[in-house]
Amino acid sequence: MSEVKTKAEERSSAKPKKSPLREWFDSILFAVVAATLIRWLFMEAFTIPTPSMENSLMVGDFLFVSKLHYGTRTPRTPLQVPLTHQKIWGTDIPSYSTAIQLPSYRLPGFTHVKNGDVVVFNVPPKYLNDNIDYPVDLKTNYIKRCVGIPGDVLEVRQREVIVNGKPFAKPARSEQKYFVKTTEILDATFFRKYEIVNDYRDPNQPTENWKPLEEYNDSTKTSKLVGYSVNTTEAVIAQFKGFDWVKGIEPMTDKPGEMMPSVYGTPTFKWNHDNFGPITIPKKGATIQINPQTIAIYGPVIELYEGNEKVELTPNAVKIGGQPVTVYTFKQDYYFMMGDNRDNSLDSRFWGFVPEDHIVGKAVFVWMSIDPNPANIWNKIRWNRLFRTID
Structure with missing residues (x-):
């Protein structure tokens, strides 16, 4: 008995097979x-x-x-x-x-x-x-x-972030810089135990963050203290404070009023990375007056991120399209x-x-x-x- 193919089978057999x-x-x-x-x-x-x-x-x-x-x-x-x-x-x-x-x-x-x-x-x-x-x-x-x-409204005050007048909750595992004084030479193996793998200074490799310290005298011996700057968590610092060979731990902070030239808003404002602001974060639809203080903070926003054409900035004035402006309304939100x-x-x-x-x-x-x-x-x-x- 001969086989009779359906139309679907005929179309399938007529379709060429794909090559590998x-x-x-x-x-x-x-x-x-x-x-x-x-x-x-x-x-x-x-x-x-x-x-x-x-x-x-x-x-x-x-x-x-x-x-x-x-x-x-x-x-x-x-x-x-x-x-x-x-x-x-x-x-x-x-x-x-x-x-x-x-x-x-x-x-x-x-x-x-x-x-x-x-x-x-x-x-x-x-x-x-x-x-x-x-x-x-x-x-x-x-x-x-x-x-x-x-x-x-945001401010950084002696390391602490303040938002709308209230302290911003610090992330549990956030790090900051401390200077640790010890009578022991510590190595990478020690720091690794405390997940300090990228941010510490070895006294055998002096840098601007390392300095030899005064001699330390106790009842049994005279030792020369060494110091390490470390970036670590508050939990690790609490552990360090329990070691008898740790003789002091100091936060490494900039003082208010000490200007860091690389910080945003300087030199108009004498800010540094530990003491910054207060500033108001731009919000879509919010309007500001144009003056030297607002130009220092919002001038780059107006020039670079708002889609304005032909922006001219000076420390005291803003022109958009050749026209001076005395107020400005933001076109988008910022963070x-x-x-x-x-x-x-x-x-x-x-x-x-x-x-x-x-x-x-x-x-x-x-x-x-x-x-x-x-x-x-x-x-x-x-x-x-x-x-x-x-x-």
């Missing part, structure tokens, strides 16, 4: 498209390269950042190689073209940036982007903690970001506010953590940090 190379190409294309959409719409992976967020986030932490929390941004620079940021992998070749630049919008999210959120954003200043004028969505990614939202490692963080105290259109997403959890300088190969992975939520 074509199947491989289609699979790769599908994976790239799917990964690009997930990365844009839902979640993106990042790694921590610097200690500015220690000890909340460690160098070598790999984390996922949610785009859904604050709402996904529509692409401003659509012409770019998929799954790249600024350069094609392993080269200095730009991975994008600015031939097309689109207006950017934010899709609805299910929350807004709040005080205390750990946020990934495109860092605004050009000098932090290799002095290249990247489009907003391709500027270098930074991660910091939001300590001030639009309309907040103030600081690292949890307060004394080793290049943040808003140095370069100012983060515009709302620079916000990328909310850091949600660490999925992998690799120690870049492990004590031994068995400790390369920090197992206790895997799948740790970020708070």
Whole structure:
């Protein structure tokens, strides 16, 4: 008996079979498209390269950042190689073209940036982007903690962050700098026990942060004290205070009125990274008077982030489109970001506010953590940090 093929079977048999190379190409294309959409719409992976967020986030932490929390941004620079940021992998070749630049919008999210959120954003200043004028969505990614939202009045007073007149809750694992006086020579192995791996000074390698101290006399011997500047948590400092060979611990802070020239708002204001403000964080729709004090704080915002054309700034005046202005109304919201490692963080105290259109997403959890300088190969992975939520 002869077989009778259906029309569907005839069409199937007539369709040429894909070659292995074509199947491989289609699979790769599908994976790239799917990964690009997930990365844009839902979640993106990042790694921590610097200690500015220690000890909340460690160098070598790999984390996922949610785009859904604050709402996904529509692409401003659509012409770019998929799954790249600024350069094609392993080269200095730009991975994008600015031939097309689109207006950017934010899709609805299910929350807004709040005080205390750990946020990934495109860092605004050009000098932090290799002095290249990247489009907003391709500027270098930074991660910091939001300590001030639009309309907040913020001040840093002897290290303590004050928001709207109230102390800002210090993150449990945040670090600051202390000078520790001891009668013992301490090495990297000792500091590693207390998760001090990037921020201490060895007396065998003198720097401006290290100094030999006076002799110390007790009933049994005369010892010469040595000093270490360390960035660590309050919990670790409490442990150090229990060691009998620790003879003193001092916070290393700048004094009020001592100007640090690299700090935002100077030289108009005599601020430093331990004593800063008070300042009001710009809010969309808020209006300010133009004067030398407001120009020092908000002049860069008006010039660089508001989309104004032909802005001319002097210490005493602002012109937009050739016309002098005496008042200014902000066009978008801004945020103030600081690292949890307060004394080793290049943040808003140095370069100012983060515009709302620079916000990328909310850091949600660490999925992998690799120690870049492990004590031994068995400790390369920090197992206790895997799948740790970020708070």
